[in-house]
Amino acid sequence: MLNGQQQLSHLGESLEVTIKYGSIEKKITGPPNLVAQEVLKFLTQAIPQLELASRLALSVDITQLAEVCQGVFAVTPEGVVVTVPIESLADRELILLHLAKARVAQMLGKSERDTVQTADLIAATKRTSGTVAGRLSELCTENLAERRGKGEYKATTLGLHIFREQVLLKLKPKT
Numbered sequence: 001m002l003n004g005q006q007q008l009s010h011l012g013e014s015l016e017v018t019i020k021y022g023s024i025e026k027k028i029t030g031p032p033n034l035v036a037q038e039v040l041k042f043l044t045q046a047i048p049q050l051e052l053a054s055r056l057a058l059s060v061d062i063t064q065l066a067e068v069c070q071g072v073f074a075v076t077p078e079g080v081v082v083t084v085p086i087e088s089l090a091d092r093e094l095i096l097l098h099l100a101k102a103r104v105a106q107m108l109g110k111s112e113r114d115t116v117q118t119a120d121l122i123a124a125t126k127r128t129s130g131t132v133a134g135r136l137s138e139l140c141t142e143n144l145a146e147r148r149g150k151g152e153y154k155a156t157t158l159g160l161h162i163f164r165e166q167v168l169l170k171l172k173p174k175t
Helices: 032-056 062-068 091-107 118-125 129-141 157-171
Strands: 002-009 012-021 024-030 073-076 079-082 145-149 152-155
Touching (some): 079 091, 091 145
Antiparallel strands (some): 002 012, 145 152
C-alpha cells in the first residue's frame, strides 16, 4: 500500500511518502526527485526480501489442516476423536498425534486448551511415564513440541507440519 501526501513548506516544495508493505513501514520526506529515488530503492530491496520470506514462512491453516485430517479425526459433541487404528504408529508419532489433536480441537473451538498434560498422554497412548517423558523430550529438542507449563505440552507449527506430512500418511485410509 502506498500512501503519498504532498506538503508545501516555507522553504520550498517537499513531498512526504509513507510506504506500508506487510509489516514494514517507511516514511520518506524531501524533494520529490529524492523521494522518488528512495521509494524505488525501498521497493526494489524490500519486496524481493519479503516475498522470499513469505515463501519460507511455515504456518498452519486450520481449514487445510482440518481437510487433510478428514477421515482420521472427527468432531463429536465431546470433542475431537481419532477414528482410525493407531497401533502402527511409533511412540513419538503417537504422542505427536495427540498433541496435534489438541491443537485442532482448540482451533475448532472444541477445547479451551491447545495443550496436553503428561498424565493425559500416558493414558491416551498407554505408554509408561518414562517412555512418554523421553519422547516428549525428543519432540521438544526437535522443535516439534514445546513445554507450556509443568507437565503441559503442545505441538508447534513445525510439529503440526510434520504430523501432516508424515504421520497422517500412515493413518489415512487407503483409497
